Amino acid sequence: MRELAERHGVHRRTVRQALASATPPPRKEYSPRGSAGDRAVEAGHRRVAARGPGRGP
Incomplete structure (x- = not known):
C-alpha cells in the first residue's frame, strides 16, 4: 500500500x-x-449608501 501511495503521489x-x-x-x-x-x-454601493442622502462624491 505504501508503495502504491508513493508511486502515485x-x-x-x-x-x-x-x-x-x-x-x-x-x-x-x-x-x-x-x-x-x-x-x-457591492462594496462601493454600500460605501455610497453609508454616506447618506444628498452628499456628492
Missing part, C-alpha cells in the same frame, strides 16, 4: 479508500460565488 489513506470502493466519495458542494469585480461593486 497520494496519501496511504487515499489508496486504502480506492481499494475499498470502486467509486470515489462524493465531492463537497460549494455555493456559487460572484466574481471579485461583483464584490467590489
